[in-house]
């Protein structure tokens with residue numbers, strides 16, 4: 001098993017105890033931009049790691065936090 005989504009370090013699901021997680025990308029309204037950005041150029045996708053059994057989101061992170069360093 002060598003899927004990119006495999007995350008052996010992920011703790012068991014806090015909701016159902018499951019150990020299978022998938023990674024998803026939030027698109028559309030889910031994009032994150034610097035609060036003070038004047039124009040919505042750039043920004044970054046949100047990545048979610050969630051339980052494949054019950055859907056509980058175990059982790060939410062901004063894919064490219066470095067884009068926010070100048071704001």
Ligand SMILES: [Zn+2]
Nearest residue numbers: 013016051054
């Ligand atoms: Zn679960």
